[in-house]
Amino acid sequence: MNIGEIARRAGVARSTVSYALTGKRPVSEETRQRIQAVIEELNYRPNAAARALKEGRTRTIGLVIPPASRRLTDMQLGFVATVVDAAARADLDVLLSPSGGEHERSFERVVTGRRVDGVILMEIRLEDDRVTRLRQSGLPFVGIGRTSHPEDMTWVDVDYETLISQCVHHLADLGHRNIALVNRSAELVAAGYGPGHRAQAGFTRAVAQRDLHGVHACCADDAQAGLSCVERLLAEHPELTAIATINETAITGMYRALAQAGLAVPKDFSIAGVAAQNLAENLDPPLTSADVPTIELGARAVELLIQRIADPGSPHRHLLAAPPISLRGTTGPARPRA
Amino acid sequence: MNIGEIARRAGVARSTVSYALTGKRPVSEETRQRIQAVIEELNYRPNAAARALKEGRTRTIGLVIPPASRRLTDMQLGFVATVVDAAARADLDVLLSPSGGEHERSFERVVTGRRVDGVILMEIRLEDDRVTRLRQSGLPFVGIGRTSHPEDMTWVDVDYETLISQCVHHLADLGHRNIALVNRSAELVAAGYGPGHRAQAGFTRAVAQRDLHGVHACCADDAQAGLSCVERLLAEHPELTAIATINETAITGMYRALAQAGLAVPKDFSIAGVAAQNLAENLDPPLTSADVPTIELGARAVELLIQRIADPGSPHRHLLAAPPISLRGTTGPARPRA
DNA sequence: GATCTAGGTCGAACCGATTCGGCGAACCGG
DNA sequence: CCGGTTCGCCGAATCGGTTCGACCTAGATC
Numbered sequence: 001m002n003i004g005e006i007a008r009r010a011g012v013a014r015s016t017v018s019y020a021l022t023g024k025r026p027v028s029e030e031t032r033q034r035i036q037a038v039i040e041e042l043n044y045r046p047n048a049a050a051r052a053l054k055e056g057r058t059r060t061i062g063l064v065i066p067p068a069s070r071r072l073t074d075m076q077l078g079f080v081a082t083v084v085d086a087a088a089r090a091d092l093d094v095l096l097s098p099s100g101g102e103h104e105r106s107f108e109r110v111v112t113g114r115r116v117d118g119v120i121l122m123e124i125r126l127e128d129d130r131v132t133r134l135r136q137s138g139l140p141f142v143g144i145g146r147t148s149h150p151e152d153m154t155w156v157d158v159d160y161e162t163l164i165s166q167c168v169h170h171l172a173d174l175g176h177r178n179i180a181l182v183n184r185s186a187e188l189v190a191a192g193y194g195p196g197h198r199a200q201a202g203f204t205r206a207v208a209q210r211d212l213h214g215v216h217a218c219c220a221d222d223a224q225a226g227l228s229c230v231e232r233l234l235a236e237h238p239e240l241t242a243i244a245t246i247n248e249t250a251i252t253g254m255y256r257a258l259a260q261a262g263l264a265v266p267k268d269f270s271i272a273g274v275a276a277q278n279l280a281e282n283l284d285p286p287l288t289s290a291d292v293p294t295i296e297l298g299a300r301a302v303e304l305l306i307q308r309i310a311d312p313g314s315p316h317r318h319l320l321a322a323p324p325i326s327l328r329g330t331t332g333p334a335r336p337r338a
Numbered sequence: 339m340n341i342g343e344i345a346r347r348a349g350v351a352r353s354t355v356s357y358a359l360t361g362k363r364p365v366s367e368e369t370r371q372r373i374q375a376v377i378e379e380l381n382y383r384p385n386a387a388a389r390a391l392k393e394g395r396t397r398t399i400g401l402v403i404p405p406a407s408r409r410l411t412d413m414q415l416g417f418v419a420t421v422v423d424a425a426a427r428a429d430l431d432v433l434l435s436p437s438g439g440e441h442e443r444s445f446e447r448v449v450t451g452r453r454v455d456g457v458i459l460m461e462i463r464l465e466d467d468r469v470t471r472l473r474q475s476g477l478p479f480v481g482i483g484r485t486s487h488p489e490d491m492t493w494v495d496v497d498y499e500t501l502i503s504q505c506v507h508h509l510a511d512l513g514h515r516n517i518a519l520v521n522r523s524a525e526l527v528a529a530g531y532g533p534g535h536r537a538q539a540g541f542t543r544a545v546a547q548r549d550l551h552g553v554h555a556c557c558a559d560d561a562q563a564g565l566s567c568v569e570r571l572l573a574e575h576p577e578l579t580a581i582a583t584i585n586e587t588a589i590t591g592m593y594r595a596l597a598q599a600g601l602a603v604p605k606d607f608s609i610a611g612v613a614a615q616n617l618a619e620n621l622d623p624p625l626t627s628a629d630v631p632t633i634e635l636g637a638r639a640v641e642l643l644i645q646r647i648a649d650p651g652s653p654h655r656h657l658l659a660a661p662p663i664s665l666r667g668t669t670g671p672a673r674p675r676a
Numbered sequence: 677g678a679t680c681t682a683g684g685t686c687g688a689a690c691c692g693a694t695t696c697g698g699c700g701a702a703c704c705g706g
Numbered sequence: 707c708c709g710g711t712t713c714g715c716c717g718a719a720t721c722g723g724t725t726c727g728a729c730c731t732a733g734a735t736c
Contacts, residue, residue, distance in 0.1 A: 013716045045450040050692035052387035088444045096432045106426045113386040223620040282561040351686045388722035
């Protein structure tokens, strides 16, 4: 069921079938219809591998995600979903590649076997080997996230630094003077995970600007960790009245710790954060947060990648999102504890 | 940077390079090392498209997921993660294909363009066009889920019928006599979504066996819907004292509705369900549920698919999982309301 | 010493598409 | 009636691998 078979049955040359399909050269209406009929009868579809071989492109993009073992955050899920969606809309297929740890081979295959025309890279570290590898391979790529030298790559990212700073300012405006930042896991931050570092930078900056007392805590990405982390914070820092966080996954645990400590939100304690809108809205109570526009960012990443594939020499572009904070009722006037 | 270049620099024929790489024919140790040196120097990797073209297989599997627009349930996420993981372990790449609605083209491309060696199909309907298409295309595939004629396809599935039945029996053992089943969304059930129908069947059966009063309700897949659904149930059926559910995503909303109605769980009201373990454990309170072994099922699906690709004529195999119910404290003795 | 076997290598065909140069027929103006 | 275009189509080369048959050499067998 190859192009030769179609050509034979339609009584034309293989090249004519090809031209009839791609329209790259004129084919008489009559011939085209004859070919089309045969194609539909046999339900023929060109072999992707053969086409890729000849054309030098695969019409596929790679999406490099954090290792599958770790549960993805709601935000990451949002990115994956919209990237897949946007790619499908552009008639591109998406090859999923878990990276990190034991899955190094998968990444290598994708990058170096010319299986994809370009790559979207998620969860980028400040210093990231994968970025280096991609750069030297010459494969077009777009980051969702950025390294510490973001000028010479194309990316979209969430401006955690500004957003956490705004959260702190918002809390300070409400009278809070003792605020904790609940970050992502210690390993992730230690590994140079960008959002973790930038959130911390924004936190430190805002705390200094408003002359506050700030506490920084890392917390693994699950509810249980959120619970014990906040339990510990409350015990060790009785002066705390508010939390700012970028750790979506731990939030339900934080809520639980506060409830168990007899602290009502937002009456006794305030929380503000950066999260996927979908998650923030569905929490109980709904979280006051900067809603990351995953749909727009994911779609833009695909768009930028398509441009980059079309013209690899074009200048790098960047998109830094700093959505406004949606007040949903987990922040209120400060009220001293104990 | 193709095999010819390597051959030239190593002073051998292209076929020798190929044999050195695949080991399908003996190559002298000396030659092999010379070739290996050149390969490493140039960082050569065989072109995937060329290999796929000649070998007739792509070393890639397709994973057909529900449309990306809809948020995946925790269970579905678990499946995706473990499928990707298991595939990577077997040195297979995963091509993601959102199906349904506007993404028909994506599915067609994957199935008919010979882009993949096999397909894993998620969220299968009782009558499913995609199964029909796959069957007639001759492409090996494995379902996570099954149609109403499950004998002639290979699948792994969760035994919702048995599990919901067990939930009802468990509740009945605790003295509950008026129980509601909160199903997935009405559209999904109307579209013939298997788990929805099978859960309903199991519910009806158990209710009859124990001579209970059962109420069936559909509920969209989000917390808000869970809230309003349970609000409505409580209002229209004041006799209800327990809920059984397969709608993971709506559970937090159900909790909220009960809390707002002043009903404590499990003192005043019981809930039992089928859910991803990860989710059930992290709810507050943790949900008494049958924990679906997504890791095992996902990995088995990949395993079955690999077998099927190796030997397409082999008999179909099935795996129906009915994990025991983990008692986590959302069910207790019945206590009449009002 | 002739024959056989096995190891090691080469050259050519092949997978299924795309694409380029060219060829014949129809058509045009002069 | 002739030279030049244009249109529609064909044939062959090509992409980068794998694989099969054939060949050569060296060592084993009798």
